Amino acid sequence: MPFESWVERALDKWPNVPALYGWLSLDRRGRWRIRGETISRPQIVETIGANYAADARGCWFFQNGPQRGYMNLEWMPFVLRRGEGDLLMTHNGRPVEQLRSAYLDEEGSLLIATEHGAGGVDSNDLDGVLAHLHADDGSDVEDCLLAALATPGGSATRLRLSIGGQSLPVERLDDRDAPAALGFVREPQP
Structure with a gap:
């Protein structure tokens, strides 16, 4: 931009x-x-x-x-919020049009790589975005969420995020590993 x-x-x-x-x-x-x-x-x-x-x-x-x-x-380069319809918006008002990857951290936060950079879904909007999760095999989503939270970071889950006309597998990613995996630095130094 x-x-x-x-x-x-x-x-x-x-x-x-x-x-x-x-x-x-x-x-x-x-x-x-x-x-x-x-x-x-x-x-x-x-x-x-x-x-x-x-x-x-x-x-x-x-x-x-x-x-x-x-x-x-403190967390991610962008905080993602629900916009109109299925649209996600960054905290600074940029519409998200491309979802590149989706992750669930150990606390149940949803992290998404977008065309703008990595973002975490604001906890105020998390329930609405989690409603767009479904299980690959048709299993109960809540059971899959609990199973995903119990798996180690770096593991695949049975969950998919389908939002804005896109569908992505959801992987587990520990918060401490998010900067390296998603390409950002939490505390820049000279």
């Missing part, structure tokens, strides 16, 4: 501004934070969301004019 034009102009004007680490974060609810305090001003929230991207290392950042402010991630 391209940055807003003012960011591109600032990058051209000041190309060597040092990056900022450890100040910004994204919490499990999809709220931006600065030094632990939630950012609530709508214009700032919108600007961060519009200029949020990842570098080649999988470190997520907010491009603030010529400066990158790297985000510490």
Whole structure:
């Protein structure tokens, strides 16, 4: 996603501004934070969301004019929410059109790799998204969920996620293994 034009102009004007680490974060609810305090001003929230991207290392950042402010991630790079119909949306308002893989962690959270990056389904929307799970073999979904939670990370499950016209197998993935498996860094360093 391209940055807003003012960011591109600032990058051209000041190309060597040092990056900022450890100040910004994204919490499990999809709220931006600065030094632990939630950012609530709508214009700032919108600007961060519009200029949020990842570098080649999988470190997520907010491009603030010529400066990158790297985000510490409490959980995932994106928090996914239910949009209209079967549509999923990222916490910063991007519609999800491509589901690439789906995982269930040891706590029962649903993790999904999308065209935007890795996201976890917001717990407020989890029940609605879990309603799109079914068992490959027609078994009871709740029994399959319990069985999946009892299996070790890296295991296949009998579950499929069918949402937005797409259907994916659901694998087990432990939270600690999610960054390496899904290609992101929770605490970027210089």
